[in-house]
Amino acid sequence: MKLEVHERLTGLSAASAKEYGKLVQKLLAIAFLEAGAESLTDRSTQGIDLELVIRHKSRAIEVKTSESGSVSLGKKDLEGLAAREEGGAQAYVAVLGNRFLDEWTFARFHKGELQAQQSYSITQLRPYRDHDLEKLIAKTFPEAVLKHADAAASRGQPALDEVLAGYPAYRRA
Amino acid sequence: MRPIALKLRNFRGWREGQIALDRPLVVVIGKNACGKSSTLNAIEWCLFGKEIEKKASGIAERADWEASHRGASAPTEVALTLATESGNATITRRRDAEAAARAEDELTVDLADGRKLAGSEAQAWIRESRLPDWETWRRACCQHQEVSRARLTDASDRSLILSSLLGLDDFDRLNGVLREQQPRKLIELLDSELAELEKVVLYRLSQPSEDLFESERRLEALGVERARISPALSLEIARAASGRAQDLALRLRVTIEVPSFPSDADEAAMRKWADAWIAQVRKESKLSDRLSAATKKRARIAAELEQLEPSEARWRESKETLALELRERGDDATRKRLGLEAAKTLQDAEQRLREENRTLSLLREAAGVLRESQRFDQCPVCTSGVPGLLARLEQTLEQGGGGKIPALSAERDQARERATTLEAGAGALTRLVDSETQSRKSYESRRENLSALLTPGRLRDGLDLLAAAREEDEALAKEISELETLLAGLEPELEAHRGDAERLRELNKWRVAARRAQQRADLSASPEWKAFQEALDAAACFAADLDVLGAMAREAQEERSSSREEEVNRSLGVYTRLIAGESAGLDVRVRVKRTPKGLSYDIEDAGGGRALSILNQASLNAISLALLFAQAEERARGGLPTWLVLDDPEQSLDDEHKQGLARAIERVAANSAVVVALAPGKLSEWLIARSALPRRTIQLGPRDAKLGVRIESQEER
Numbered sequence: 001m002k003l004e005v006h007e008r009l010t011g012l013s014a015a016s017a018k019e020y021g022k023l024v025q026k027l028l029a030i031a032f033l034e035a036g037a038e039s040l041t042d043r044s045t046q047g048i049d050l051e052l053v054i055r056h057k058s059r060a061i062e063v064k065t066s067e068s069g070s071v072s073l074g075k076k077d078l079e080g081l082a083a084r085e086e087g088g089a090q091a092y093v094a095v096l097g098n099r100f101l102d103e104w105t106f107a108r109f110h111k112g113e114l115q116a117q118q119s120y121s122i123t124q125l126r127p128y129r130d131h132d133l134e135k136l137i138a139k140t141f142p143e144a145v146l147k148h149a150d151a152a153a154s155r156g157q158p159a160l161d162e163v164l165a166g167y168p169a170y171r172r173a
Numbered sequence: 174m175r176p177i178a179l180k181l182r183n184f185r186g187w188r189e190g191q192i193a194l195d196r197p198l199v200v201v202i203g204k205n206a207c208g209k210s211s212t213l214n215a216i217e218w219c220l221f222g223k224e225i226e227k228k229a230s231g232i233a234e235r236a237d238w239e240a241s242h243r244g245a246s247a248p249t250e251v252a253l254t255l256a257t258e259s260g261n262a263t264i265t266r267r268r269d270a271e272a273a274a275r276a277e278d279e280l281t282v283d284l285a286d287g288r289k290l291a292g293s294e295a296q297a298w299i300r301e302s303r304l305p306d307w308e309t310w311r312r313a314c315c316q317h318q319e320v321s322r323a324r325l326t327d328a329s330d331r332s333l334i335l336s337s338l339l340g341l342d343d344f345d346r347l348n349g350v351l352r353e354q355q356p357r358k359l360i361e362l363l364d365s366e367l368a369e370l371e372k373v374v375l376y377r378l379s380q381p382s383e384d385l386f387e388s389e390r391r392l393e394a395l396g397v398e399r400a401r402i403s404p405a406l407s408l409e410i411a412r413a414a415s416g417r418a419q420d421l422a423l424r425l426r427v428t429i430e431v432p433s434f435p436s437d438a439d440e441a442a443m444r445k446w447a448d449a450w451i452a453q454v455r456k457e458s459k460l461s462d463r464l465s466a467a468t469k470k471r472a473r474i475a476a477e478l479e480q481l482e483p484s485e486a487r488w489r490e491s492k493e494t495l496a497l498e499l500r501e502r503g504d505d506a507t508r509k510r511l512g513l514e515a516a517k518t519l520q521d522a523e524q525r526l527r528e529e530n531r532t533l534s535l536l537r538e539a540a541g542v543l544r545e546s547q548r549f550d551q552c553p554v555c556t557s558g559v560p561g562l563l564a565r566l567e568q569t570l571e572q573g574g575g576g577k578i579p580a581l582s583a584e585r586d587q588a589r590e591r592a593t594t595l596e597a598g599a600g601a602l603t604r605l606v607d608s609e610t611q612s613r614k615s616y617e618s619r620r621e622n623l624s625a626l627l628t629p630g631r632l633r634d635g636l637d638l639l640a641a642a643r644e645e646d647e648a649l650a651k652e653i654s655e656l657e658t659l660l661a662g663l664e665p666e667l668e669a670h671r672g673d674a675e676r677l678r679e680l681n682k683w684r685v686a687a688r689r690a691q692q693r694a695d696l697s698a699s700p701e702w703k704a705f706q707e708a709l710d711a712a713a714c715f716a717a718d719l720d721v722l723g724a725m726a727r728e729a730q731e732e733r734s735s736s737r738e739e740e741v742n743r744s745l746g747v748y749t750r751l752i753a754g755e756s757a758g759l760d761v762r763v764r765v766k767r768t769p770k771g772l773s774y775d776i777e778d779a780g781g782g783r784a785l786s787i788l789n790q791a792s793l794n795a796i797s798l799a800l801l802f803a804q805a806e807e808r809a810r811g812g813l814p815t816w817l818v819l820d821d822p823e824q825s826l827d828d829e830h831k832q833g834l835a836r837a838i839e840r841v842a843a844n845s846a847v848v849v850a851l852a853p854g855k856l857s858e859w860l861i862a863r864s865a866l867p868r869r870t871i872q873l874g875p876r877d878a879k880l881g882v883r884i885e886s887q888e889e890r
Contacts, residue, residue: 003378069364100378101371123360123367126713 260285
């Protein structure tokens with residue numbers, strides 16, 4: 001991660017506190033849309049965080065941010081991912097740590113391998129990485145952060161919702 | 174693989190001997206100290222180079238015996254012949270009597286095909302033949318009085334024995350290895366290293382930013398607005414400084430080439446010029462020197478002017494005095510003539526006076542002569558008589574030459590006075606002339622000095638010296654004023670320039686810091702970072718695989734333990750009941766505990782309690798043997814070479830138990846080679862007389878003083 005991006009995210013985290021996870025989810029949504037997502041559904045409340053079609057493949061992504069370097073998944077998260085997997089989409093747990101060397105980790109979800117409420121370090125999820133998906137947003141995510149983090153820090157989610165609303169492929173559920 | 178023969182030479186009590194082990198059951202019988210235990214120890218020593226530790230007294234006893242019966246130089250050698258699938262193989266271990274404590278034994282294996290393996294090759298052959306290793310031997314293949322209890326009381330040994338019984342020792346080994354590797358700790362270690370790496374990288378990457386911010390802060394302190402900071406600002410500052418420098422050079426009337434900067438291409442030249450300019454101005458302008466020189470010159474002119482007028486006045490006064498003197502008393506020639514005349518007059522007056530005085534003297538002399546001669550009226554010269562001559566002479570003398578002398582003296586005094594007056598007048602004139610000359614010269618010198626102080630050209634036609642000097646003074650006053658103004662204004666100007674130079678230097682630092690900041694590595698794009706990520710992925714995958722492997726091993730272990738537990742308990746129960754008897758009610762079983770870290774094993778009684786803590790020695794011995802036999806059965810079932818070496822296993826057992834032990838030995842010997850050393854008694858009788866198994870009995874006689882252990886008979890059935 002570029003230092004500037006890390007600094008912006010650190011600033012955003014400090015400015016947004018509990019909202020940080022949702023802001024990062026929306027920045028990730030922008031990154032996917034910029035990367036050419038054909039459709040993207042962003043969920044703010046229940047269900048899988050992001051569902052998108054990109055490169056003609058359906059993906060369901062549970063987005064997690066981590067300050068401790070580890071994440072735990074709720075039972076509903078796992079059930080949701082399993083359901084999407086069964087429905088034909090590729091399911092992922094996407095984790096972004098707050099360390100400078102952390103990049104997005106898109107871990108492929110395999111039913112039964114991840115346990116609910118168990119803590120997984122980001123490194124533990126590395127064996128399941130989908131490098132191709134990570135590459136897709138490697139350029140667009142830092143750009144989205146540099147472009148929109150200041151607005152997100154000052155105005156919160158509405159600022160990013162306005163940006164997202166400008167993409168025809170975006171849908172908010 | 175079964176043992177078929179043992180050949181001993183100089184081993185403990187044995188001088189030389191060979192016993193056949195070619196039956197499933199070999200019973201070595203002899204009284205105490207006949208060499209039974211030595212015989213069994215020889216098997217262990219041959220296979221492993223060591224033996225089960227003995228009690229201190231036993232070792233001392235045997236060592237004493239060996240020392241007194243064996244030649245000091247005789248090597249120890251034991252050869253164990255085994256029947257293998259490819260024919261007989263003989264393992265031979267040899268050790269020189271005087272070998273150093275750490276010297277390795279000589280180990281060889283003679284194979285059926287004629288090959289002879291030695292050293293590490295022989296060791297490898299033993300390993301590959303799946304012969305038990307030392308730990309397995311200790312736990313599962315031998316029974317010695319010294320280790321029988323430990324098999325039960327040592328929790329670690331007990332657990333290993335039970336694991337082996339359950340056929341889980343391989344899983345346990347794998348679990349142990351995985352526990353050692355600790356995949357999760359590996360992940361934690363990776364995370365920890367990653368965090369440390371991040372600190373280093375962040376520091377390295379943030380340093381250029383810090384330098385940049387610091388440089389911007391310094392530029393702000395130097396009066397440059399942050400918004401104006403740019404590479405082009407250097408050119409702007411340098412151009413402004415250059416313009417001011419040109420004005421200053423003009424005002425200072427110094428010739429210094431001030432460069433113009435058409436572009437910011439040569440930013441280094443700008444800084445170099447700006448840094449050097451102040452020293453150059455100071456050097457070239459000599460402003461202070463010039464001010465000092467002008468001030469001094471003006472002071473000297475003022476001093477000369479101050480002295481010039483009095484000097485001129487003095488000269489004029491002496492000149493007028495001289496002129497007056499000359500007017501009044503004539504000039505020098507007149508004074509000389511008058512002086513000469515006065516001198517002549519004086520001289521004449523003095524001459525006449527001298528002549529008159531001589532005349533008077535002669536008259537006085539004549540009068541004297543007249544008086545002496547008493548011829549008062551006779552001429553002394555011509556002797557003619559002159560009446561009243563002496564009287565007249567005396568009257569004349571009395572009247573002073575008839576009054577001529579006073580007149581002549583007065584005349585002379587008058588002439589002398591005049592001569593003196595004239596002489597004094599001449600001296601005064603000379604002094605006046607000298608004074609006039611001196612004052613004139615002084616005045617002229619002042620003028621020359623003043624002229625010399627004037628700027629060339631200042632004393633132009635129509636302008637007298639004083640006017641020129643005053644003009645010069647005014648010019649100097651103006652110059653001094655200008656220089657003072659310049660000097661007063663120079664420092665602020667130079668200070669302003671110093672600020673520019675400082676800003677240029679700081680801008681250069683900012684430019685460097687900005688360049689470095691711009692060049693900050695985008696780690697995600699660097700090949701090194703990519704390689705590191707791949708290595709991290711590989712490590713994480715390895716850790717995950719280890720984790721999965723561990724889970725699989727635990728699952729397999731659990732499955733196997735579940736399937737084997739009952740079988741082992743049955744086998745253990747059979748042997749326990751055989752040895753201890755049904756009536757003893759000794760019902761022990763293996764207990765498998767499932768913990769988050771894996772399985773653990775122990776022995777418990779039928780009630781689920783810890784059986785071992787309350788049992789007597791005989792029961793413990795029975796259970797220990799039952800464990801041993803059950804392990805032998807398990808090894809045999811697994812197709813492993815299986816021997817049992819039992820050294821006096823009947824200790825603490827009563828006759829009923831001994832009968833049971835005989836049945837148990839008979840049962841285990843059906844699948845394992847058993848060599849048992851016994852003192853003559855019920856157990857040996859049972860085994861020799863009543864066993865249905867093919868067996869060999871080796872009867873050892875009392876030790877011979879020279880020959881050592883002695884075989885009395887070998888009998889096979």
